Amino acid sequence: MNEQEKGPATPSTPAIPATPATPATPATPATPATSKTVIVVVDGFGVSAMPDAGALRPGDLAADTCGHVLDRCREAFGRPLRLPTLGALGLGLVHPHPDLARRTHLPVAVGRAALGYPGADTFAGHQTMMGADFSKVTVARLAEHLDDVTRALTDAGHRVERLDGKPLLVADGAVLVHDNLEADPGINWNASGRLDHLDAGLDFDGILSVARTVRAVAPVARVIAVGGHADGPLPEFVRDGDGGTVGLDTPATGFYRNGGLQVQHLGAESDHTRQLPDLAARAGIPVTLVGKAADILACEAAVRRPAVATAEVLAHTLEAVRAEGDSLVVANVQESDLAGHQQDVERYGRILEQVDAGLAALLSLLTGPGDRLIVTGDHGNDPTIGHAFHTREYVPVLIHRTGAPGVELLPDASSLADVGATAAAALGLDPAGLANGTEIREAATRAA
Known part of the structure; x- marks a missing residue:
């Protein structure tokens, strides 16, 4: 995979544009016509080490995939990464990095989540996020x-x-x-x-x-x-x-x-009927699984769009969102994780910029009053840490809520299962139908 050419230098801190990436939010009708919830998992995108990250490798307590990629790419490219959409979605409120904007006027709820399962694994991460309880899975040789x-x-x-x-x-x-x-x-x-x-x-x-x-x-x-x-x-x-x-x-x-x-x-054995895709499908909500999510999540009724290339993952996701009616779309961007395994910081940074552009396109489509875009990760994969394994990190939880008031700061979620429960509630489903997870309630703190 050939590296892209480095772009010209830009000002040191990308600002949130005066005009948001998504069109102005329309007035809320009395009865929403549709409700779309899109979960985009940026595989291996952590925002700082969890307290137990050093249990296996003490050096992993310094893991910070987001911060280290931003730092190293600024050095390599001579400019900060261009992530205006992630900034507008509130990433800078979760990770206080100088290259991320600290303010946004988009209607978002932002926080971070602990993993809620042992180790740091894509399969366990996605199963947990969809509502399975993997907290008792054993790590064993x-x-x-x-x-x-x-x-x-x-x-x-x-x-x-x-x-x-x-x-x-x-x-x-x-x-x-x-x-x-x-x-x-x-x-x-x-x-x-x-x-x-x-x-x-x-x-x-x-x-x-x-x-x-x-x-x-x-x-x-x-x-x-x-x-x-x-x-x-x-x-x-x-x-x-x-x-x-x-x-x-x-x-x-x-x-x-x-x-x-x-x-x-x-x-590991789990009841897939008590995970988000199956819960949504049984409620008559069309489900589309994109990228690696299509390979590792169970739901017989789901439309599957497996892909590895980020451009293909984003194209399939946009196609699913353009379909009329209610829908749940779960997409996994795998190439960020692959860049982490390859310890290729520059590739990781370019994938993030590509994802950012794709998120802007998604926001332009998710304009219905019940629509939600949730951007998160499944674990960390710090390409600067000195090994090719995943890193046990908190992940961002960035929720765009069309028609919601202002910016809300969420409390830390104890498990990725809480992300799935929150998505279930956005679709009008009862989170209690999942085997694990509690809806993340908005904190009393409103971002300035």
């Missing part, structure tokens, strides 16, 4: 549960052995069961196999069969079935990870660059 996993696989008819005495398993001579090395230690386990391993008769269904059996006994948030075309035998790419984990170095295998990659995420 496979080594601590080898006997249980071996027994489950054997009982299911799989042949199981240890790989060279290491704490990972080989099922049916072909599928590695191992710690995931790309997320925080103990968050996820993988079942990985070569789709070109023809001598073993392996296909993705065989990998998935192993993964499902592991999922039945795994205490972790996610078991991921991964199949692809590798550059060599998978044991050649096994290495030690952080926190005593041992697993497959998946990027080194060539899975991501050789084509034909197949992945399926098997999450």
Whole structure:
């Protein structure tokens, strides 16, 4: 992915334009014709470390994805990032950075949310945000549960052995069961196999069969079935990870660059009927899941628009919002998270500018009296912190409320589930229908 050219220098602090990015709010009719709620999750966008962020890595107490990206991009580009829409939505009221405006005249409610689940993980973050209770999901290494996993696989008819005495398993001579090395230690386990391993008769269904059996006994948030075309035998790419984990170095295998990659995420058991998309669909509200949200959220009635490229994610989101009638749209911008994993600050900054422009376009469409735009994150991913893992950070909660009075400061939400409950209330749904979460009530404090 080629880097864009750096733009010319601009004044040091971007000001909120005198005219808001969205057209003037129309007068509120007696009965709203439609109610659209759009949740845009900027993947890996944190606004400061949570108090327990240093439990795994003490240095993570210094994590600040938003602030560090703003600082480093100012140095790299010779100008501040151009984020007028995020500024107008109140990001500067959540994160006191000099490059973010401290005032806005748009009708917004702003605050931040703790994650409400262990670690820092996209899957757990989105499930929690939609109303699942992931607070009791265990962070665990496979080594601590080898006997249980071996027994489950054997009982299911799989042949199981240890790989060279290491704490990972080989099922049916072909599928590695191992710690995931790309997320925080103990968050996820993988079942990985070569789709070109023809001598073993392996296909993705065989990998998935192993993964499902592991999922039945795994205490972790996610078991991921991964199949692809590798550059060599998978044991050649096994290495030690952080926190005593041992697993497959998946990027080194060539899975991501050789084509034909197949992945399926098997999450911890939860009642999807008590999550926001299903609750909305049962109430007759059309649901669209965009980007990574289409891959990891369950809702049989939802329209799915999977995409990775930010331009494509934004285009699908705008298309869904243009449709007539009530709707719930949940979109995930994944490339911010990818930039964090790559520790590429400049790419992260450019993705934020691209998102900002997309949010301006969304605001121009969300003009109905019941419309809501909620911008948030699922965890942090500070590209300056010195490692390629997610960071455990608070995330912003920026809510544009057409027709609402002024700017309201929200109290800290204890969980991302509160974001989902707030979205449910905006759609006229009872948040009690979710398994977890409480509507974030406006604080008594009104922003100056």
